[in-house]
Amino acid sequence: MSLILDDFLITGRIFEEYVAFFDLDVTAMKNMRVLDCPSGASSFIAEAKARGIKAQGCDILYCYDRDALRVQGEMSIEKIYADTSWMADNNFEFYHSIENHRQYRTSALELFCSDYNTADYWFAELPKLPFRNDSFDLVLSSHLLFVYDDRLDEAFHEASIIEMLRVGQEVRIFPLVDYKNSRMNEKENLSSLVYKIAKKFGGEIVKVDFEFQSGAEYMLRIKQKHLD
Numbered sequence: 537m538s539l540i541l542d543d544f545l546i547t548g549r550i551f552e553e554y555v556a557f558f559d560l561d562v563t564a565m566k567n568m569r570v571l572d573c574p575s576g577a578s579s580f581i582a583e584a585k586a587r588g589i590k591a592q593g594c595d596i597l598y599c600y601d602r603d604a605l606r607v608q609g610e611m612s613i614e615k616i617y618a619d620t621s622w623m624a625d626n627n628f629e630f631y632h633s634i635e636n637h638r639q640y641r642t643s644a645l646e647l648f649c650s651d652y653n654t655a656d657y658w659f660a661e662l663p664k665l666p667f668r669n670d671s672f673d674l675v676l677s678s679h680l681l682f683v684y685d686d687r688l689d690e691a692f693h694e695a696s697i698i699e700m701l702r703v704g705q706e707v708r709i710f711p712l713v714d715y716k717n718s719r720m721n722e723k724e725n726l727s728s729l730v731y732k733i734a735k736k737f738g739g740e741i742v743k744v745d746f747e748f749q750s751g752a753e754y755m756l757r758i759k760q761k762h763l764d
């Protein structure tokens with residue numbers, strides 16, 4: 537594999553952010569089998585397990601060991617917050633301040649590192665996943681599909697969603713803006729690919745109680761039963 541760690545900015549979100557992105561009912565999730573895909577340096581798995589959820593995660597970066605990921609994660613945080621002008625138009629209702637936003641990233645990295653190396657972190661390169669059919673009740677996918685449509689084409693999106701629906705009964709994806717809108721922070725609509733995919737897979741576009749990027753307060757929910 538030709539993955540060069542230095543080329544990646546490693547970031548992760550915390551459990552509370554996932555709850556908001558995906559409108560999660562945490563009480564109902566006890567004992568649920570949940571896949572975080574991709575999980576990056578997110579602390580969702582560690583925090584979910586502490587709440588009785590059977591969480592696992594996968595990422596292309598998990599061919600690296602904890603120390604390498606920690607170093608790259610710390611460098612990524614330094615780089616991201618060296619210039620925060622890109623956040624000028626964001627909505628801080630959830631985070632309250634840039635300092636707090638940074639603190640969430642730092643906490644996520646710390647918790648991720650303390651939990652990594654357990655059996656719950658799998659190397660995977662979408663659109664292939666190393667799990668049997670129906671291994672999970674729920675698959676959560678944040679900040680990969682749609683937002684990187686500048687480099688991930690439609691075929692990749694479709695193949696990845698088919699694969700997630702193979703391993704999980706339900707897939708939730710957030711956010712639904714495309715690369716340009718996620719960068720320009722325009723009050724624009726969702727990626728046109730979202731509508732196409734939602735129609736193809738019988739997915740439902742759901743408004744959630746989280747809007748950091750303007751117009752990005754939607755997630756896509758697709759249930760396995762809608763597949764032909």
Ligand SMILES: C[S@@+](CC[C@H](N)C(=O)[O-])C[C@H]1O[C@@H](n2cnc3c(N)ncnc32)[C@H](O)[C@@H]1O
Nearest residue numbers: 548549574575576578595596660661662678679
């Ligand atoms: C922006 S991070 C999001 C991580 C996490 N879901 C979150 O919201 O904090 C995107 C992640 O996608 C992973 N990734 C990119 N391409 C991938 C692929 N083909 N298969 C698996 N993971 C991939 C990257 O390594 C990175 O960790």
